[in-house]
Amino acid sequence: MFIQTESTPNPATLKFLPGKAVMQSGTANFADQSEAGRSPLAVRLFSIEGVAGVFLGSDFVTVTKSDDKEWDVMRPQILGGIMEHYQSGRAIIDNDESADASDDDSEDDPIIKQIKELIDTRVRPAVAQDGGDIVFKGFEGGIVSLHMQGACAGCPSSTATLKHGIENMLKYYVPEVQEVRAVE
Numbered sequence: 001m002f003i004q005t006e007s008t009p010n011p012a013t014l015k016f017l018p019g020k021a022v023m024q025s026g027t028a029n030f031a032d033q034s035e036a037g038r039s040p041l042a043v044r045l046f047s048i049e050g051v052a053g054v055f056l057g058s059d060f061v062t063v064t065k066s067d068d069k070e071w072d073v074m075r076p077q078i079l080g081g082i083m084e085h086y087q088s089g090r091a092i093i094d095n096d097e098s099a100d101a102s103d104d105d106s107e108d109d110p111i112i113k114q115i116k117e118l119i120d121t122r123v124r125p126a127v128a129q130d131g132g133d134i135v136f137k138g139f140e141g142g143i144v145s146l147h148m149q150g151a152c153a154g155c156p157s158s159t160a161t162l163k164h165g166i167e168n169m170l171k172y173y174v175p176e177v178q179e180v181r182a183v184e
Contacts, residue, residue, distance in 0.1 A: 002062050010155035012052075014071060015131035016061045018082055018155060022092055027133045028056040029119030029149040031084050040090045041082070044110070048077045055132065056092060062131035062150040112139050114149040118173055119146070123166055127152055132165070142178030144170060158182070 004017040028039060031053055036042035040056040041061070050069030055062040061079055065071065085092075116136050127134050132152030137145040146166070152158050159182075167180035 001086060003079050003082055004081050005079070006131070008151035008155070009157045010064070010130075010132075010151045010153075012154065013064045013076065013131060013151040014078075015151065016063065016078065016082055017059060017178055018061070018086060019038060020060060020086065021058050022061055023058050027058075027149065028093060029133070029153075030054045030056075031153075038094050040088075040091060040094065041085045044081045044085050045078060048074065048081060050074050050089060051078070053150075053153070057128055057131070057133065057150070060128075060131060064151075064154070067130065075118060103117075115139055115144055115170060115176055116175070118170060119166075122169065127161075130155075137183050139177075144177055144180045145183045147184065148182050 002019060004015065004019070006015040008015050018062055024069070028040045028042070029038045030039065030046070033046040036046050036054065039056065041056075042056070044056050045061075045063060047050050050066045051063055051074070052066045053064035060084060065074055087131065119134060119136050123134055130151050132148065132150035132155070134152060135147045137147050146162070148158055148162075152161075162180055167177070170180060171175040
């Protein structure tokens with residue numbers, strides 16, 4: 001098994017591409033070890049000293065390290081952990097639920113539907129290239145709330161991406177949008 005490694009705009013995060021599907025649908029974000037219980041792969045990766053976050057995308061795993069660790073030491077351990085997991089035959093996620101919170105189709109508001117569609121078709125594919133994800137959390141009073149995951153969370157360029165890229169695009173297509181904010 002050959003696993004490619006790619007850098008991301010976030011220096012604390014690396015993207016690992018195992019050449020196989022990771023998530024069948026949606027994404028899963030584990031901000032710390034206590035959240036990883038439903039994913040044997042995430043549990044395995046959090047057992048490596050210095051792993052501070054794990055994000056699972058369709059065909060990639062994004063790992064965030066703590067500030068006091070170096071990638072030169074951690075990268076081989078993470079590669080080994082991913083390889084061992086795939087060789088074990090265990091599931092990536094024990095139950096088939098996705099952590100993707102943007103699947104709430106109960107919203108009938110056409111503005112919210114348009115915002116979600118723009119995020120899903122124009123924003124999410126681009127940030128997935130960088131090892132992250134952006135999830136719609138709400139729209140109220142002209143303000144769009146988005147949750148940044150994976151490499152996007154804590155990335156030095158995420159504020160610029162949010163304000164200059166996503167906000168400008170949403171304002172252009174949806175005049176009701178006045179501002180875009182990141183939320184936890």
